[in-house]
Amino acid sequence: MATHWRPAGKKCTVIGGSGFLGQHLVERLVEKDYSVNVFDIRKGFDNSKVQFFLGNLCEKEDLLPALQGVSLVFHCASPAPSSNNRELFYRVNYLGTKAVIEACKEAGVQKLVLTSSASVVFEGTDIKGGTEDLPYAKKPIDYYTETKILQEKEVLNASEPERNFFTTAIRPHGIFGPRDPQLVPVLIQAAKSGKMKFMIGDGKNLVDFTFVENVVHGHILAAEQLQRDSPLCGKAFHITNDEPIPFWEFLSRVLTGLHYDPPKYRIPYWLAYYLSLLFSLVLLLLSPLVTVHPTFTPMRVALAGTFHYYSCERAKRDLGYKPVVRLDEAISRTVKSYPHLRRAT
Secondary structure, X not given: OOOOOOOHHHEEEEEOOOOHHHHHHHHHHHHOOOEEEEEEOOOOOOOOOEEEEEOOOOOHHHHHHHHOOOOEEEEOOOOOOOOOOHHHHHHHHHHHHHHHHHHHHHHOOOEXXXXXXXXXXXXXXXXXXXXXOOOOOOOOOOHHHHHHXXXXXXXXXXXXXXXXXXXXXXXXXXXXXXXXXXXXXXXXHHHHXXXXXXXXXXXXXXXXXXXXXXXXXHHHHHHHHOOOOOOOOOEEEEEOOOOOEEHHHHHHHHHHHOOOOOOOEEEOHHHHHHHHHHHHHHHHHHOOOOOOOOOOOHHHHHHHHOOEEEOOHHHHHHHOOOOOOXXXXXXXXXXXXXXXXXXXX
16 A cells, blocks of 8 residues: 655654543644654554554653654653652653653654643632743642643753754643543542532632643644744743633533533632641641542642633734634533433433
């Protein structure tokens, strides 16, 4: 079978291509006629048009075969943000990323696009229309974010346009969509176990939730614009749906879409926050005796009760970004994709 010729710039590798964002990114790249390698610790799906390389991203020797003849790398591998394993985050997000940068340089890759997170600037207090000029969080909200900050700095500092190595970082916020293993399944699990009866705060706090296809679109635009003398080199870009929505309204729309009741009681934000602090303290005192992984943490309370939405102006200007799927459509497509989670009425 004759394979049809592609320009050199169209060969890319997606590190973490078996994950939620990774799979969506791979599908879109294949549609856009890229030749795609996936590097991951597991093979998450079958696609005859994609070549899989399995390995540990902390090992440069594992990475190199997946980068041969490749000019563009997307790095979107990460442990699940909900994990509590500090050492794992440090190893994968920080040491693994150092290995990725070294392997890219050794293999002659020219462009590296990192999936970062808008949370790298979030400290648990309101952010309204935050820009990329905000400083990194001095007190990151969790180990995941702490290591994402280290990772992003590493990637952006590695940009060497004079040596033909260009890097940029995409910072999505609140990614959701079909096949998402986190947000919707966790929400429905909480509803089933009766934990979704209360909303924290007055319900007015606006938050960005970003449809996965818009995040993918932002990544590909960045890759296509990333070159010598472009304003992208060594810079980070917020990618959102550009439609901030009250946090509890978003959750309620997903819940009611799957026939669950939305939260109907309210807890004042300050009360929830102090209760969660108290709860954390009690667990700390008991920690030699019991191990509990609390879902009710001060950080989760801050995420649920504060404003955190970001400006996409820089992405609009420098990437030509605008969302390809609006929020209403995105929520309805997401809800439809979970028939198995629908409550039997």
